[in-house]
Amino acid sequence: MDVKDYDIGDIDMAWCPGCGNFSIIKIIKRSLAELEITPSDVVFVSGIGQAAKLPHYLKCNFFNGLHGRSVPVATAIKATNPRLTVIADSGDGCNYGEGGNHFIHGIRRNPDLLHLVHDNMIYGLTKGQASPTSMKGMVTPVQVDGVILEPFNPLTTAIALNASFVARAYCGDQDKAVDIVKEAIQHEGYALVDMLQPCPSFNEINTYKWYKENTYYLEDDHDRTDRSKAFEVATDLDRLALGVLYTREKPTFEGQQQVYSKEQTPLWKRGQHDPDTLRELIKKHRD
Amino acid sequence: MFYIIGISIVLAGQAGQGIQTVERLLTRILKLDGFHVFATKEYMSRVRGGANSTEIRVSSEPVRAYVDAIDILIPIDKEAMKRLEPRIGTGTLIVGDTSYLGDVNNLLEVPITELAKDLGNKIYSNIIAVGICCGMLDVDMNLAKDYVRTFFKEKDDDIISKNVEAIEVGFKRGKDARDTNLISLDISKDDSIKDDLLLHGGEAISLGAVAGGCNFISSYPMSPSTAVLVSLAQKTEELDIISEQAEDEISAINMALGAWYAGARAMITTSGGGFALMTEGLSLAGMIESPVVMHLAQRPGPATGLPTRTEQGDLALALHGGHGEFPRIIIAPATIEECFYLTNESFNLADEYQVPVIILTDQYTIDSYYNISSLDPTKVENTRHFIKTGEEYHRYTITESGISPRGIPGYGKGLVCVDSDEHDQQGHITENFTVRKQQMDKRLRKLDGFFKNMQEPAYHGSESPGTLVVGWGSTYHAIREAINRVGDESIAHVHYSILHPLHPSTGDILNKAKKVVIVESNATSQFGRYIRAETGIKTDATILKYTGEPFSVEDIVKRLKEEI
Ligand SMILES: Cc1ncc(C[n+]2csc(CCOP(=O)(O)OP(=O)(O)O)c2C)c(N)n1
Numbered sequence: 001m002d003v004k005d006y007d008i009g010d011i012d013m014a015w016c017p018g019c020g021n022f023s024i025i026k027i028i029k030r031s032l033a034e035l036e037i038t039p040s041d042v043v044f045v046s047g048i049g050q051a052a053k054l055p056h057y058l059k060c061n062f063f064n065g066l067h068g069r070s071v072p073v074a075t076a077i078k079a080t081n082p083r084l085t086v087i088a089d090s091g092d093g094c095n096y097g098e099g100g101n102h103f104i105h106g107i108r109r110n111p112d113l114l115h116l117v118h119d120n121m122i123y124g125l126t127k128g129q130a131s132p133t134s135m136k137g138m139v140t141p142v143q144v145d146g147v148i149l150e151p152f153n154p155l156t157t158a159i160a161l162n163a164s165f166v167a168r169a170y171c172g173d174q175d176k177a178v179d180i181v182k183e184a185i186q187h188e189g190y191a192l193v194d195m196l197q198p199c200p201s202f203n204e205i206n207t208y209k210w211y212k213e214n215t216y217y218l219e220d221d222h223d224r225t226d227r228s229k230a231f232e233v234a235t236d237l238d239r240l241a242l243g244v245l246y247t248r249e250k251p252t253f254e255g256q257q258q259v260y261s262k263e264q265t266p267l268w269k270r271g272q273h274d275p276d277t278l279r280e281l282i283k284k285h286r287d
Numbered sequence: 288m289f290y291i292i293g294i295s296i297v298l299a300g301q302a303g304q305g306i307q308t309v310e311r312l313l314t315r316i317l318k319l320d321g322f323h324v325f326a327t328k329e330y331m332s333r334v335r336g337g338a339n340s341t342e343i344r345v346s347s348e349p350v351r352a353y354v355d356a357i358d359i360l361i362p363i364d365k366e367a368m369k370r371l372e373p374r375i376g377t378g379t380l381i382v383g384d385t386s387y388l389g390d391v392n393n394l395l396e397v398p399i400t401e402l403a404k405d406l407g408n409k410i411y412s413n414i415i416a417v418g419i420c421c422g423m424l425d426v427d428m429n430l431a432k433d434y435v436r437t438f439f440k441e442k443d444d445d446i447i448s449k450n451v452e453a454i455e456v457g458f459k460r461g462k463d464a465r466d467t468n469l470i471s472l473d474i475s476k477d478d479s480i481k482d483d484l485l486l487h488g489g490e491a492i493s494l495g496a497v498a499g500g501c502n503f504i505s506s507y508p509m510s511p512s513t514a515v516l517v518s519l520a521q522k523t524e525e526l527d528i529i530s531e532q533a534e535d536e537i538s539a540i541n542m543a544l545g546a547w548y549a550g551a552r553a554m555i556t557t558s559g560g561g562f563a564l565m566t567e568g569l570s571l572a573g574m575i576e577s578p579v580v581m582h583l584a585q586r587p588g589p590a591t592g593l594p595t596r597t598e599q600g601d602l603a604l605a606l607h608g609g610h611g612e613f614p615r616i617i618i619a620p621a622t623i624e625e626c627f628y629l630t631n632e633s634f635n636l637a638d639e640y641q642v643p644v645i646i647l648t649d650q651y652t653i654d655s656y657y658n659i660s661s662l663d664p665t666k667v668e669n670t671r672h673f674i675k676t677g678e679e680y681h682r683y684t685i686t687e688s689g690i691s692p693r694g695i696p697g698y699g700k701g702l703v704c705v706d707s708d709e710h711d712q713q714g715h716i717t718e719n720f721t722v723r724k725q726q727m728d729k730r731l732r733k734l735d736g737f738f739k740n741m742q743e744p745a746y747h748g749s750e751s752p753g754t755l756v757v758g759w760g761s762t763y764h765a766i767r768e769a770i771n772r773v774g775d776e777s778i779a780h781v782h783y784s785i786l787h788p789l790h791p792s793t794g795d796i797l798n799k800a801k802k803v804v805i806v807e808s809n810a811t812s813q814f815g816r817y818i819r820a821e822t823g824i825k826t827d828a829t830i831l832k833y834t835g836e837p838f839s840v841e842d843i844v845k846r847l848k849e850e851i
């Protein structure tokens with residue numbers, strides 16, 4: 001497949017000049033193309049925010065649902081039709097704020113998804129309020145004296161919950177980001193990619209320059225099965241580690257459903273429930 | 288001597304004392320022996336202690352409604368008596384022993400606890416109570432013993448034989464009372480009902496759902512709606528169903544929408560508080576034009592209210608829940624049969640019209656049952672409404688009916704794009720005002736053809752009545768029996784099981800009556816106000832109950848007599 005196969009032609013994109021989302025959409029297209037996934041086999045599920053508009057700008061099936069709710073929707077789509085490649089794709093506010101509970105329980109369920117979080121450490125669409133990942137002290141029109149809340153750490157949270165794949169990427173490094181995203185898509189089970197992204201319009205702290213200076217790539221010998229080590233790396237907020245921090249093979253949510261114990265056919269392809277079985281179930285109520 | 292035709296037996300005790308086992312055993316044994324039965328339970332929101340009771344009506348004819356009157360009361364402990372005080376009349380025979388009941392009128396002295404202890408354990412008290420009832424009703428003893436044996440078949444032999452003995456001990460006491468003419472119960476048996484079904488509303492809803500092709504349920508536990516989740520979860524062995532307990536109701540409804548999007552037939556089950564959390568998702572279903580079936584089992588609110596009690600207080604929530612304007616269908620089954628068939632139908636309606644269908648029940652419906660002859664899982668023809676998409680597929684194509692062919696991802700060459708933002712025909716986000724209006728108009732005309740194939744509201748009695756009683760949902764049988772008891776030919780009854788859209792015949796029906804009286808289990812007559820909003824007709828009188836208890840036949844008789 002070619003990157004162009006995901007182009008939808010002339011469309012009015014709602015992103016600001018210099019926005020990290022332009023890089024992220026390229027990273028996504030390249031990853032899908034290199035993995036030979038056809039547009040009709042992939043479903044993007046997004047919430048609301050600037051990040052969440054991404055599925056509108058490429059050729060794919062999409063469910064652009066409510067703010068914060070992409071993970072439950074994506075989980076159900078994958079469970080209903082495991083043949084689809086499902087990507088939950090939204091912003092940091094969407095996933096870690098409004099959807100925080102789904103983030104936690106999505107990890108516990110372990111559906112085979114890529115959970116891609118555009119982490120610009122700000123609420124972009126609503127014009128620059130603090131997000132759960134905003135750094136302490138960041139002044140916004142709402143956080144007038146600067147953020148006083150401890151920043152939410154998605155990576156330590158995911159590792160603490162024994163997530164099956166935990167990674168951090170930076171959209172300014174496309175090649176490396178593509179490698180991480182591809183691996184996350186191929187990974188069987190829930191895969192978090194926290195994608196660091198500058199927001200030139202509202203986040204004056206976490207700029208392209210800041211990311212360059214405050215991130216580093218994990219060494220090749222990093223042992224991703226070592227949970228304590230991964231946790232330790234993830235706690236470091238002075239220097240943000242990039243790469244795959246932690247992986248853990250686990251049975252998937254859909255893989256453990258009774259409906260797939262005998263056959264893999266998606267639910268829509270199966271007929272109605274067998275009337276004789278239904279009659280038997282009803283008959284049980286005779287005594 | 289008590290001479291009673293068609294009786295009500297109430298068994299009462301603390302949570303954890305096995306009242307539910309008694310209800311189950313007794314209703315099954317009686318039905319298998321040819322008695323018509325009705326049962327409903329009321330219980331406290333706790334796991335142990337308190338005072339719970341179950342009412343079982345036994346009759347020669349079908350009985351389907353709750354009555355206040357208690358003919359035979361079997362309290363397994365003292366607390367139960369206090370709570371049931373208002374329902375104990377001069378005709379109530381109380382069965383038990385003075386050791387815990389003290390000095391009461393009309394006592395049939397049976398030292399239940401002592402007899403149980405003689406068998407080795409107090410826990411046999413409830414089975415002795417079953418035996419007493421069987422003896423009084425002249426039940427086939429062997430049938431009762433066989434049933435008990437099968438019921439406890441998983442237990443040790445010793446326990447099984449103790450339970451059979453308990454039935455015998457109780458039976459003898461009941462039969463003695465009968466033989467000595469202390470009581471006379473003139474209830475005839477009807478062999479033709481032995482194969483009838485006994486299932487409560489919750490079970491009927493879940494069977495209706497699978498008959499309708501339901502293969503996905505995501506929900507969060509909340510009384511009294513949980514019965515449906517449990518029942519569907521337990522069918523995942525035999526049927527292709529994915530059942531998931533979500534982390535909250537918000538997740539549950541969003542999962543259901545994801546499942547429909549990918550081609551499943553999904554439902555959720557919840558109660559008022561959970562439904563309130565789901566309203567954003569309900570609105571999403573409206574916008575993306577997703578089918579979804581939502582079972583809302585009502586309990587009294589506001590807030591946590593009375594978790595285990597009944598009310599019809601959430602009609603306004605079902606009607607108006609969710610921001611923005613979008614079409615929906617609201618159904619309120621009036622009978623066990625309707626719990627089954629209308630739930631089945633809900634999946635087809637949701638799929639055909641691409642709208643949310645809300646099934647409005649209540650604790651009373653969920654927990655009550657009576658014998659019914661049969662349920663046919665193939666009676667409602669299931670129709671599937673998604674298409675194989677072509678390359679140029681657009682999810683929101685403007686059509687005359689407003690219904691755009693629904694594709695699902697992975698079936699056909701097209702891309703299926705749905706968006707909670709206002710969108711164009713392709714499903715892409717838009718802020719074009721013309722497109723916005725086109726899509727709004729498209730969505731809002733989807734139900735224009737809805738009544739083509741739908742049944743009229745149930746109507747009983749004269750077409751130009753003196754008094755027309757209007758009811759909806761679970762009050763049906765209580766109203767029927769009350770009108771029969773009042774015995775006045777000038778009273779008619781119209782009953783709604785499909786609440787919204789309101790049947791277009793409503794104005795005409797109401798206008799023909801001299802006086803319109805509405806019966807609702809809520810404080811503000813929500814259906815009455817809705818009818819007025821839709822037809823301009825104001826009901827003349829209301830019969831409302833919102834204590835948390837179901838309407839009894841007597842409640843309605845009393846108020847009806849005041850109104851005619
Ligand atoms: C229930 C709800 N609450 C609030 C909003 C408003 N809202 C839209 S996007 C957004 C935050 C977006 O931040 P983020 O998810 O980080 O995305 P970004 O725009 O930064 O990409 C908010 C608060 C909404 N759409 N729905």
Ligand SMILES: [Mg+2]
Pocket residue numbers: 049091092093118119120121122123124131
């Ligand atoms: Mg953001």
